[in-house]
Amino acid sequence: MRLSVQTDYALRTLMFLAVNDGHHSIAEIARQYGISKNHLMKVAQRLAAEGFVDSLRGRSGGLKLAKPAETMNVGSIVRIMEDMGSFVECLDAETNRCVVTSACGLRHALNGAVEAFLRHLDGFTISDLIADQEAFRLLLEPS
Structure with a gap:
């Protein structure tokens, strides 16, 4: 990432x-x-x-x-500054054009990874x- x-x-x-x-x-x-x-x-x-x-x-x-x-929570700052929905196309419901999304496990795997990443950052402040x-x-x- x-x-x-x-x-x-x-x-x-x-x-x-x-x-x-x-x-x-x-x-x-x-x-x-x-x-x-x-x-x-x-x-x-x-x-x-x-x-x-x-x-x-x-x-x-x-x-x-x-x-x-x-x-100032680091996870919150990253969520505000980053467009996490565009990490990969299938995570953004509005722009997703991938034909295999409904049968593919990649979306679930990546979404879990992004959420774990952000949860980890939630444990830190700028201080x-x-x-x-x-x-x-x-x-x-x-x-």
């Missing part, structure tokens, strides 16, 4: 904001991780729309967590991902 770049960037952004107080620009976060500012901008908009971050425009603006990191905050901060280059 592979998460989309958007989900990867969303989790990294939330982790960065959890260990760094105050507002931080998209450019700063992108630079710290060596990732695309343009891609991160789209992710930040989605995180703000979903209520994970507060976004403030202007000179002293940027992003900051909208709620405590210990209340859990950055348990050693000092080590996490040290790995990012100084601002």
